[in-house]
Amino acid sequence: xxxxxxxxxxxxxxxxxxxxxxxxxxxxxxxxxxxxxxxxxxxxxxxxxxxxxxxxxxxxxxxxxxxxxxxxxxxxxxxxxxxxxxxxxxxxxxxxxxxxxxxxxxxxxxxxxxxxxxxxxxxxxxxxxxxxxxxxxxxxxxxxxxxxxxxxxxxxxxxxxxxxxxxxxxxxxxxxxxxxxxxxxxxxxxxxxxxxxxxxxxxxxxxxxxxxxxxxxxxxxxxxxxxxxxx
Numbered sequence: 001x002x003x004x005x006x007x008x009x010x011x012x013x014x015x016x017x018x019x020x021x022x023x024x025x026x027x028x029x030x031x032x033x034x035x036x037x038x039x040x041x042x043x044x045x046x047x048x049x050x051x052x053x054x055x056x057x058x059x060x061x062x063x064x065x066x067x068x069x070x071x072x073x074x075x076x077x078x079x080x081x082x083x084x085x086x087x088x089x090x091x092x093x094x095x096x097x098x099x100x101x102x103x104x105x106x107x108x109x110x111x112x113x114x115x116x117x118x119x120x121x122x123x124x125x126x127x128x129x130x131x132x133x134x135x136x137x138x139x140x141x142x143x144x145x146x147x148x149x150x151x152x153x154x155x156x157x158x159x160x161x162x163x164x165x166x167x168x169x170x171x172x173x174x175x176x177x178x179x180x181x182x183x184x185x186x187x188x189x190x191x192x193x194x195x196x197x198x199x200x201x202x203x204x205x206x207x208x209x210x211x212x213x214x215x216x217x218x219x220x221x222x223x224x225x226x227x228x229x230x231x
Contacts, residue, residue: 012114016030018030018120020121039062039079141157154182163227194221
């Protein structure tokens with residue numbers, strides 16, 4: 001079993017956030033841990049490979065994503081049980097936040113394997129603070145269900161008094177804004193941020209009807225965070 005020293009990470013699973021766009025947003029500690037662990041589990045090895053190359057990190061990688069995580073967990077638990085130090089990263093942001101990570105962290109806790117989580121980049125907090133909407137209490141909803149349960153979730157949010165934060169893809173943005181307007185009211189205030197920390201970062205604020213009109217006329221591009229005023 002490895003112990004913390006100048007060359008190695010402490011034994012266990014390390015949840016390591018990666019930049020949501022600008023590579024300069026990675027922390028010194030995250031780079032250090034990615035160099036020290038025995039293995040990096042990556043949502044997309046091509047995306048993470050670019051990050052590792054940029055920071056001259058030579059640690060081995062293995063694919064770990066939503067399509068293989070269930071079958072991968074037992075083997076990873078076995079490797080961790082042998083004393084290995086393994087890092088988990090997503091393509092961008094913090095593992096486990098609308099990305100794979102929960103199943104593996106839960107399995108580690110059940111097996112009494114240490115889990116370490118580093119602080120770092122996530123899209124929801126910058127979008128929330130940019131919105132101008134109340135941020136002392138909020139609810140993070142992540143991605144709305146694509147089909148089953150979508151209407152039920154939207155109906156439940158009609159009485160939500162806190163600021164609500166959603167993630168959305170460009171091809172579903174207009175549909176989501178239209179449904180939010182239908183359930184919450186066209187005059188409800190909203191802030192939509194895209195490409196946070198990147199060259200074409202943009203935040204559009206207004207009522208749901210006005211922001212919906214904007215993105216109906218201007219094709220959505222990039223990854224989006226929707227911040228909606230509570231009722």
